[in-house]
Amino acid sequence: MTDERTIWLAALLHDIGKFWENIPPADVPSELRAAQKYQHEAYGAWFVRQYLADWTGDLQAVEQIIVKHHQPSLSDEVLVQIADWLASYERVQAGQEEAGGRGKRETLLRSILSRVQGADAKLYHPLQALKIDRETLFPLPEDRAPLPDYSRVWNQFLQELQKVPSPHPRSLLALLFKYFWAAPSDRSYEDIPDISLYHHLVATAAIAVCLRRQQLSEGELATLGDALRTLWSRQPQTPAQQAILNRPVALLVKGDVSGTQDFLYLLTSRGAARGLRGRSFYLQLLTEVVSEWMLRRLQLPLTNRLYAGGGHFYLLVPYCERERVDELRTQIAQKLWQAHRGDLSLNIGAVPVAPVDFVSSQMGGEGFAKKWAEVTQSVESRKRQRWADLGAEQMAQHLFTPYDEGTTAEEMCQVCHGEWKAGEDTTDEGVRKCRRCASFEQLGMELRHCEYLLRFDLPDQTLSHPRPTWQEVLRSFGVEVHPLSRRQDGGLQLPSVPGNAQGVLLERVGDTDFLNEEALDLAGQLHPPVSFDFRLLGEVTPVDAQGNVVDYDYLANASQGVLWLGVLRMDVDSLGQLFRHGLGNDATLSRMTTLSGSMRLFFEAYVPSLCREVNERGREKVYLLYAGGDDLFVVGSWSVLPVLAQRIRDQFREYAGGDHVTISAGIAIEHEKYPLYRLADDAKHALDDRAKGLGKRKINGREVQKNGICFLGEPLGWEQFSEVDYWKNELLAMLQAANGEKKVSRALLTRLMEISQLYRANRRVQQARLRRGEIDEGQFRSLVQHDRWRWRMVYHLSRFAQRYSGQEQALQELKEALSQKGLIQNIHIAARWAELLTREGG
Numbered sequence: 001m002t003d004e005r006t007i008w009l010a011a012l013l014h015d016i017g018k019f020w021e022n023i024p025p026a027d028v029p030s031e032l033r034a035a036q037k038y039q040h041e042a043y044g045a046w047f048v049r050q051y052l053a054d055w056t057g058d059l060q061a062v063e064q065i066i067v068k069h070h071q072p073s074l075s076d077e078v079l080v081q082i083a084d085w086l087a088s089y090e091r092v093q094a095g096q097e098e099a100g101g102r103g104k105r106e107t108l109l110r111s112i113l114s115r116v117q118g119a120d121a122k123l124y125h126p127l128q129a130l131k132i133d134r135e136t137l138f139p140l141p142e143d144r145a146p147l148p149d150y151s152r153v154w155n156q157f158l159q160e161l162q163k164v165p166s167p168h169p170r171s172l173l174a175l176l177f178k179y180f181w182a183a184p185s186d187r188s189y190e191d192i193p194d195i196s197l198y199h200h201l202v203a204t205a206a207i208a209v210c211l212r213r214q215q216l217s218e219g220e221l222a223t224l225g226d227a228l229r230t231l232w233s234r235q236p237q238t239p240a241q242q243a244i245l246n247r248p249v250a251l252l253v254k255g256d257v258s259g260t261q262d263f264l265y266l267l268t269s270r271g272a273a274r275g276l277r278g279r280s281f282y283l284q285l286l287t288e289v290v291s292e293w294m295l296r297r298l299q300l301p302l303t304n305r306l307y308a309g310g311g312h313f314y315l316l317v318p319y320c321e322r323e324r325v326d327e328l329r330t331q332i333a334q335k336l337w338q339a340h341r342g343d344l345s346l347n348i349g350a351v352p353v354a355p356v357d358f359v360s361s362q363m364g365g366e367g368f369a370k371k372w373a374e375v376t377q378s379v380e381s382r383k384r385q386r387w388a389d390l391g392a393e394q395m396a397q398h399l400f401t402p403y404d405e406g407t408t409a410e411e412m413c414q415v416c417h418g419e420w421k422a423g424e425d426t427t428d429e430g431v432r433k434c435r436r437c438a439s440f441e442q443l444g445m446e447l448r449h450c451e452y453l454l455r456f457d458l459p460d461q462t463l464s465h466p467r468p469t470w471q472e473v474l475r476s477f478g479v480e481v482h483p484l485s486r487r488q489d490g491g492l493q494l495p496s497v498p499g500n501a502q503g504v505l506l507e508r509v510g511d512t513d514f515l516n517e518e519a520l521d522l523a524g525q526l527h528p529p530v531s532f533d534f535r536l537l538g539e540v541t542p543v544d545a546q547g548n549v550v551d552y553d554y555l556a557n558a559s560q561g562v563l564w565l566g567v568l569r570m571d572v573d574s575l576g577q578l579f580r581h582g583l584g585n586d587a588t589l590s591r592m593t594t595l596s597g598s599m600r601l602f603f604e605a606y607v608p609s610l611c612r613e614v615n616e617r618g619r620e621k622v623y624l625l626y627a628g629g630d631d632l633f634v635v636g637s638w639s640v641l642p643v644l645a646q647r648i649r650d651q652f653r654e655y656a657g658g659d660h661v662t663i664s665a666g667i668a669i670e671h672e673k674y675p676l677y678r679l680a681d682d683a684k685h686a687l688d689d690r691a692k693g694l695g696k697r698k699i700n701g702r703e704v705q706k707n708g709i710c711f712l713g714e715p716l717g718w719e720q721f722s723e724v725d726y727w728k729n730e731l732l733a734m735l736q737a738a739n740g741e742k743k744v745s746r747a748l749l750t751r752l753m754e755i756s757q758l759y760r761a762n763r764r765v766q767q768a769r770l771r772r773g774e775i776d777e778g779q780f781r782s783l784v785q786h787d788r789w790r791w792r793m794v795y796h797l798s799r800f801a802q803r804y805s806g807q808e809q810a811l812q813e814l815k816e817a818l819s820q821k822g823l824i825q826n827i828h829i830a831a832r833w834a835e836l837l838t839r840e841g842g
């Protein structure tokens, strides 16, 4: 039997030859050709021989497994075939009206968001290397998508692969992602090509490693293979086949950071804004670092991490490691307790996964979506017993042993209200900052111009200081991270390599061109050998004219009209439902990871550029604290937030291809003295309770719910919001009279708000009568429409029209919209909005 690493590499590359099918290499040796069933197996093996020759390990075995994965004889070959099946053997047959693959040459990857239930439009990703721009990220309708040029992308891939100075799985994975994220994994005529080759390869590798470590015997593998065949052909199964289909081979592990709300927003002092981005980025790093720490402890490759982002991660772990997972969970809890004293914790849930769980229900299995939902439940139940992970003894020790805390104001950090000690901690412009808070500020500052992230792998360091810096916490999980920014002279300052460094990772930040000359040159100055990767993250941290990260008052002062601060939060509606049911009967591991990957590209790669557009127009106004997974958090000048929210929503709608997957927004605005944690809470309430509370309604014949924005305390569907936005602009035009006419007095806004109040008060009364059965529906409608508000409105608008000649037409249109088009329901929001935009000062 070959070792796990060999199996891993073979599984990871088993289908890579598919890319070569259009442009077959001429020199494939005949012994490889002789062994294949199709063509891509021999090409894949030939790729390994030609391009991975300097990799250590049993490359001959890798070639052999790849070449035989469609007609295996040895047990390793059978194992990779089974992993391939379990990852993606759901192969949805294209229905008659569905566009399946259109032959090997022309197939494009169908956007997974345009594949989930309810989608109308069929969108396709042009075949190209990943870049962080709209042209690359957004899928197109079939008739607008260019024909794929497989040979160009393949040659680019080979060229970059040859630049990698020393072989490393991480660099290879980064290249596979960059070049095969938009390549369909399957291009046969009858299937819908909605799984990317990258996600298929990674899922196959993860499953293969689990199967290998479970040490299934040759006989068991054969039985499992037969069981899967009978399952798909709906044949009766033998008891042995049933047993092996239902025997767990893996654990789906989910980790979720909790306490993040308080950790981020419960900061009060001046300068808190500066530390905020540092804290938020630290949470992201922590999620990544802890998940990788678990993988290292379990000796698993990075491909067994299915996802990391948005404060949580998913791992696929061999089932035989379940006790080890429990041990690691305790160790993580202890390290985090030491680091954060309970302010932050990581809850880790796990559920067993049997072969049948990988198989889509379409094909007679359970469907992987079920496991995705189950493990989230497992995390939730863990949260309820938060400190149990510490272990009984440790818990008693920690929870009942008092530790030093500042007692007087002079011994307190003015940012986090933790302990502050003269000599150990510092003062910055008269503000006492503990070393931890100071380190977050420093990180936030360094990120602003960060172009690379350098990471050293080390043995775990013990935490000794009670207020560890972020670097010290990460070191306790065996990594040391350095953001690299450009010096005045244009060069990059390299930190010295720690003597005990076991590995080095150089990540390009916010750019996929990660094997550029500079990176290779930097790597040349470092040892041990460097691996390469890139991260999508784009920084949007506003700075003042001097280049300093600005504070909240600066953002408030950059507003139009009243000088207030705002928080915008957005997330995808009913995400759980989408993952649980969106893929219907077709949910498999690689489809789930393709789906989460697709969300991630929008939020992590694209949202920052939308925020940057706002900042590029004059004085910087928004601070993107966080965008990832399926949500985002922005602090900024209140007046730009509704515009930004609308823009993000419109773009998301286009990205998803319609209203079958929707997004909602919550905005809270207040005076800048109002504490940020309350503003953050208010925005959360606006999003979760108000915008998401919008009921079912029909738009263009489609039933939708949620799908809206809560602004100024009023939830509105996006369709209504654009109407409110339009009338806000009309009101502003009347107030500002750009056309040289006499400006309408702001009293118009007051009148409109009064009229709206009359309308709403009467509506409530009539609603109560309707409920009591005193009036019927018809009477209700009439009573609501024909009431005092109507003649008051006509009276006032006529008087304004008399007083402001030249504005009669605009006022007449307003009158009609109010009396006939239902604008009366929302006019108070437009009026209030216009009022805030034209009010002077704070």
Ligand SMILES: [Zn+2]
Residues within 6 Å of the ligand: 413, 414, 415, 416, 417, 418, 433, 434, 435, 436, 437, 438
């Ligand atoms: Zn502090």
